[in-house]
Amino acid sequence: MDRHFLSLPKPLALRDMADLMVWPWFSLAKTPRRLPIVFEQSDVAILVEPTGALGLATIWDADLLLWVASRWTDILDIGRTPNRRLEVSPYRLLRDLGRGTGRHDYALLRAALDRLAATRVETTLRAGDLEGPARFRWLESWEPGKDGVVLTLPDWLFSAVCERRVLTLDPGYLALTGGLARWLYRLVRKMGGRQQGGGAIGLRRLHARSGSPARYANFVVGVRRIVAAGLPGYRLSIVRTGGEERLLFSRERTAANFSTTGCGRTVNALGTSLSDRIGTSALPVAGERAPDSESTPWPASPIRPYNVYNLNSNRILAADSKTPLPVDKPVRAGEVGS
Missing domain, CATH: 1.10.10.10 (Winged helix-like DNA-binding domain superfamily/Winged helix DNA-binding domain)
Incomplete structure (x- = not known):
């Protein structure tokens, strides 16, 4: 198991696996989708279906896969070999993805983990020498660990990153x-x-x-x-x-590089524009x-009633106690998350 994820200091450089970028893998809706995704084109066949009541994993749930792919790539970049079984800090993950760190955010994170683990995929894409399609779940398993949450990712995703089949995304x-x-x-x-x-x-x-x-x-x-x-x-x-x-x-x-020497001429109307609509959209609310x-990004239907909280070790746990421990306070501006 790789625990190096817990100490990676650099900011997240978001990366996506190329094979996930042009095909239909995830639900695009906030409401639970229980209808499977069935797609065929040429020699590419994809079947994505839920195996429980939570519905398909969503494109917002996929942020967790992007985060893992990004950190795997960071490990490769420093000459280490990543492991598809890894321990992560939920607090660090939420912060890297620009999300909150309150009780509700941890509950949403747990629901995302559950959907990823309950979504089954069959595809001929990169099936290798298998007789028939590759079969896997977006998350083989997840469980509380000593210092965070232990995730086991499928070899199909792990191999893609190790083969450097990734692209950087705009923040x-x-x-x-x-x-x-x-x-x-x-x-x-x-x-x-x-x-x-x-x-x-x-x-x-x-x-x-x-x-x-x-x-x-x-x-x-x-x-x-x-x-x-x-x-x-x-x-x-x-x-x-x-x-x-x-x-x-x-x-x-x-943008052009304006760090050049002056031309010796005066500048008129610096910072103004002749257009009164520059940068606006034709729609009242884009x-x-x-x-x-x-x-x-989050399903409209109620999430199962977990009292999910963050302990000092930043674990995600399901506690049915009527008096759960408080969550960690959000990090203030200028502070660095664990």
Whole structure:
């Protein structure tokens, strides 16, 4: 078991596994999804189904997998060999992912762990020499440990990171509140890469790739809202060509380097713009969605009544006591989490 995760000091450089970025693996909705994801294209077949009452793992639950992939990569970068069984600090994990550290946040984290462990995956993608698809769960097991939570990840994910099949994500990804926006950013990041030329994909193909059960017309409305609001680091547009609508995406140009010597001329109207709408969106509330849509990171249905709290060792425990111990106080600005 690798306990090195408990002492990694550097800030999180968010990384995603390339194989998770362009295919439908997770529910994009905040309400529990019990309908399986079934997808086939060419030689790629994917089946994702829940095995309990919690529903499919969501794209927000997948943040835990991104965190592990990021830390595995950190370990590889310093010349160490990671282990797919590891111990993590829930407090550190929540802080790295930009989430709160109150009692409710730990309860949500536990629910995410439960959904990841209860979601079964079958896929022909990277099935290797197996006769038939690879079969695994996003999380093989999790349990309280001495100094945190012990997670066992599937070899399918572990191998992808060890083979360096990972891409760095913009830190703004974690601030995206919509499930569809998160999925679309990952697809654009993988297909568009960092080249200025970008790429394009038909909206019907995009709908199929998402695995969303939403009607195509509703799906397109959601994509148009995302195009209007934008995604971190990319410019988006929708055009009609060849009888179909296509999403175009390209990298935003980096700001020019203004650290140069002066030209000797005066500057007029420094910091002003001739446009009174620069940086605004055509929508009154960019990305606004219905209450039961794919727009918030946590399920709307009640979570099982765990009294989840953080002990001095930062464990996640289920305590049915009527007088649970208090949670740790949130870290103040300038303090460093454990």
